[in-house]
Amino acid sequence: MAKVRMGMVGGGPDAFIGQIHRMAAGLDGNIELVCGVFSRNNDKNQQAADILSLSSNRVYADFQTMFDAEKKLPADERMEFVSIVTPNDSHHAIASAAIEAGFHVFCEKPATFNLAESESLAKQLQQSNSLFGLAHTYCGYPLVREAKHRVAQGEIGEVKKIVVEYSQGWLAKKLNNDGGKQGAWRLDPKSAGISCCVGDIGVHAANLAEYIGGSEIEHILADLGSVVEGRTLDDDATVLLRFANKARGVLLSSQISLGEENNLKIQVYGSLGTLSWSQQEPNSLWLLPGDKPAQLIRAGFDYLCPAAQACTRTPAGHPEGYIEAFANLYKHFSQAVVDHRDNTVANSQPDGVPGIKEAVIGMRFIEGTVQSSNANNSWLQLNTLNSKSMETNS
Numbered sequence: 001m002a003k004v005r006m007g008m009v010g011g012g013p014d015a016f017i018g019q020i021h022r023m024a025a026g027l028d029g030n031i032e033l034v035c036g037v038f039s040r041n042n043d044k045n046q047q048a049a050d051i052l053s054l055s056s057n058r059v060y061a062d063f064q065t066m067f068d069a070e071k072k073l074p075a076d077e078r079m080e081f082v083s084i085v086t087p088n089d090s091h092h093a094i095a096s097a098a099i100e101a102g103f104h105v106f107c108e109k110p111a112t113f114n115l116a117e118s119e120s121l122a123k124q125l126q127q128s129n130s131l132f133g134l135a136h137t138y139c140g141y142p143l144v145r146e147a148k149h150r151v152a153q154g155e156i157g158e159v160k161k162i163v164v165e166y167s168q169g170w171l172a173k174k175l176n177n178d179g180g181k182q183g184a185w186r187l188d189p190k191s192a193g194i195s196c197c198v199g200d201i202g203v204h205a206a207n208l209a210e211y212i213g214g215s216e217i218e219h220i221l222a223d224l225g226s227v228v229e230g231r232t233l234d235d236d237a238t239v240l241l242r243f244a245n246k247a248r249g250v251l252l253s254s255q256i257s258l259g260e261e262n263n264l265k266i267q268v269y270g271s272l273g274t275l276s277w278s279q280q281e282p283n284s285l286w287l288l289p290g291d292k293p294a295q296l297i298r299a300g301f302d303y304l305c306p307a308a309q310a311c312t313r314t315p316a317g318h319p320e321g322y323i324e325a326f327a328n329l330y331k332h333f334s335q336a337v338v339d340h341r342d343n344t345v346a347n348s349q350p351d352g353v354p355g356i357k358e359a360v361i362g363m364r365f366i367e368g369t370v371q372s373s374n375a376n377n378s379w380l381q382l383n384t385l386n387s388k389s390m391e392t393n394s
């Protein structure tokens with residue numbers, strides 16, 4: 001089986017997530033980085049290519065040039081999918097150009113700059129043969145898959161309440177450069193979009209709650225704010241949730257919680273028991289039946305569901321983490337690319353990876369929280385909203 005050929009846009013020498021993607025994509029040995037445009041700055045672009053030992057004729061000045069040139073290469077040489085790891089404002093233009101040129105897309109979250117762009121991508125994908133994957137990293141963890149399985153099997157009964165928290169502290173203080181390079185664009189509405197905190201991490205928490213709980217968020221009441229003075233965008237958010245299955249919930253998302261590293265954790269309370277998982281201790285899942293002692297479920301054991309076992313590479317007790325969770329998304333996405341090599345049936349949603357459906361849901365959540373917060377923290381029905389109704393209401 002020929003390796004799956006990946007191109008990349010973004011992920012230059014001083015970038016955060018691009019290198020994580022490259023490590024994750026390379027983990028199982030079935031994906032090869034064949035081309036890229038890593039920065040708009042020519043020197044940095046070249047510097048990244050040198051570090052990666054990429055042939056100079058496959059390093060391009062911009063994404064459109066890359067798609068045009070790759071399209072002209074023989075089918076067994078050209079890139080098959082592009083990984084988009086740039087700030088939010090360029091995701092749509094790059095994804096749309098890639099789909100137009102006939103490539104598959106694996107895109108960072110938030111999917112686009114705004115909801116209208118995600119809706120437009122969804123329409124474009126319907127007319128294409130391209131796959132679209134979205135990097136909601138946390139659903140790649142084996143014990144998140146296990147939690148989803150146990151909820152779906154009814155092990156905790158009816159889901160009654162979900163409490164999900166994603167707290168960080170890196171934007172707690174206004175430094176000279178306000179969070180460095182990564183903070184600068186995340187706090188700038190021209191590159192981040194309508195929200196900083198919810199767009200950056202709250203949307204991960206919402207996705208995790210929907211993924212494990214198996215039900216969409218239908219109504220929200222949000223309170224967003226910039227705790228650190230002088231910021232245009234939110235750095236803290238509290239959101240009440242009502243899910244389609246009638247469960248209630250609370251979502252806390254913050255970048256000003258001093259001392260917090262990457263504290264993503266979730267409790268799913270059911271009528272028969274509770275499941276509890278934390279990203280900083282990802283190889284443990286707690287089942288709390290209430291009337292019996294708590295059970296510790298650990299990664300790497302045969303007693304886990306097939307979906308969880310398929311996401312584990314090492315035996316129990318050999319810790320796997322963030323990069324492996326990312327690698328699991330790449331594993332499923334690259335399998336879908338292989339399946340598409342001979343199959344021209346359009347189905348943009350790859351198995352085992354969030355896709356364009358989650359992209360639209362995520363963007364609706366981000367815009368919805370801002371709208372609810374601006375409307376004196378009022379309840380908003382989310383699932384019926386689209387970009388047009390958002391505009392009318394605001």
Ligand SMILES: NC(=O)c1ccc[n+]([C@@H]2O[C@H](COP(=O)([O-])OP(=O)(O)OC[C@H]3O[C@@H](n4cnc5c(N)ncnc54)[C@H](O)[C@@H]3O)[C@@H](O)[C@H]2O)c1
Binds near residue numbers: 137
């Ligand atoms: N899934 C996750 O857990 C996760 C974590 C961090 C960031 N992200 C997302 O990843 C994206 C990037 O975030 P980051 O923290 O790595 O940002 P970053 O600022 O560290 O890196 C962005 C890189 O993209 C390059 N770039 C920008 N525009 C470009 C263009 N048009 N062509 C080529 N290169 C271009 C920049 O030079 C830089 O190298 C964001 O959308 C962010 O929300 C997701």
